[in-house]
Amino acid sequence: MxxxxxxxxxxxxxxxxxxxxxxxxxxxxxxxxxxxxxxxxxxxxxxxxxxxxxxxxxxxxxxxxxxxxxxxxxxxxxxxxxxxxxxxxxxxxxxxxxxxxxxxxxxxxxxxxxxxxxxxxxxxxxxxxxxxxxxxxxxxxxxxxxxxxxxxxxxxxRLTLVFESFGFKHGIPLDADFVFDVRCLPNPYYDEKLRPLTGRDQPICDFFAAEAEVAQMQQDIAGFLQRWLPRFKQDNRSYVTVAIGCTGGQHRSVYLAEQLAAGFADEQVLLRHRQLDGRSGDGHK
The missing domain is CATH 3.40.50.300 (P-loop containing nucleotide triphosphate hydrolases)
Structure with missing residues (x-):
């Protein structure tokens, strides 16, 4: 049951x-x-x-x-x-x-x-x-x-590891256990050709793959989680939500959430993109 x-x-x-x-x-x-x-x-x-x-x-x-x-x-x-x-x-x-x-x-x-x-x-x-x-x-x-x-x-x-991208200009998610600010990374928003795309699109992925700082940020976040996830499991936690935030929640945070989710494929992972997921739909009750 x-x-x-x-x-x-x-x-x-x-x-x-x-x-x-x-x-x-x-x-x-x-x-x-x-x-x-x-x-x-x-x-x-x-x-x-x-x-x-x-x-x-x-x-x-x-x-x-x-x-x-x-x-x-x-x-x-x-x-x-x-x-x-x-x-x-x-x-x-x-x-x-x-x-x-x-x-x-x-x-x-x-x-x-x-x-x-x-x-x-x-x-x-x-x-x-x-x-x-x-x-x-x-x-x-x-x-x-x-x-x-x-x-x-x-x-x-099993513990569920939730990666959630978001935009700081829309507020920090209330459900986050950890919040990582990636607004310091290079921003493809300033390239008019890349601006309409999201962190899930290949041209954006290529843009970030060429930036050493992005890889370092991903490595540092992943290292932190690898170090502390075992302790959360020992504490019988069922869920840990990791929020990755950039300015608008469209490029940097989406890309890194996707990459981190792929890197923790051995865990039970859920992936959310707050700004992208919330663009359309009916009301709540």
Whole structure:
């Protein structure tokens, strides 16, 4: 049996994630109190369900404090329990609530949307580090669907190493464990022929392959990870997210994320390009 818990901030895409899992054949339950998780799982087991997804968030606020203990108990009953935590920046969440004209779940006490978001983030503070974080601030819904699908299919018995490219002018990813700044490297943006391309295109790859500094940066980042990944595995970490940032998230960071992912092919690797993945798609809910 596999259990995936979905949590995070309202408006960050939890409904999108749950629908993805439902399409993948998971038995999905929205907004179940943490104190009911074990009883529910035993019941679903009796019914023969093998893949289950449950969202747990501030709509069941009084039980949130019990979630860490509940997850520990669940792992004694099910070998594969994983939690996906979705979040986004406050300004993005405010915009989403404004566009959809939906009420924030915590708005009943006369709080503004900004105050609700701040309060909700505080309420979920002890949940953030229990699983894998995904920052949906710059993601299209289609990209989020892809990310959730990949996380569901990953081998939970192995550490997942996530390489994520991004642009500093769009903000640092909230889900990063390590952030490497590669803005000091040569920039193909200033070549008009190369400007429209991305770090995945061959002319850009050729440009960087000719620059010794780029190879040195890649070697230094790879060396750091090779040195410390074994310690993360010993610490029973399930995910480590390495963010590589340049100015716009189109050339340097994309190229290096691609190269590093290829260099760690022996590990369980996921590759994300925040700015490229977030260029199109529908909204979040």
């Amino acid at each position: 596999q259990l995936i818990l979905i949590s995070g901030l309202s408006g960050s895409g939890k409904s999108v994630a749950l629908r993805v899992l439902e399409d993948l054949g998971y038995y999905c339950v929205d907004n179940l109190p943490a104190t009911m998780l074990m009883d529910a799982l035993k019941l679903y087991s009796e019914f023969g369900y093998k893949h289950i997804a449950i969202s747990v968030d501030t709509r069941s606020a009084p039980t949130l404090a019990a979630l860490p203990k509940a997850i520990s108990e669940l792992k004694s009953f099910v070998s594969d329990v994983r939690l996906i935590y979705l979040e986004a920046t406050a300004d993005v969440l405010v915009k989403r609530f404004s566009e959809t004209r939906r009420r924030h779940p915590l708005s009943g006490n006369g709080l503004t949307v900004e105050e609700c978001i701040r309060l909700e983030r505080e309420m979920l503070e002890h949940v953030v580090d229990l699983g894998h974080r995904i920052d949906t601030s710059n993601l299209s819904a289609n990209a989020l669907r892809s990310y959730v699908k990949l996380m569901a299919e990953a081998d939970s018995s």
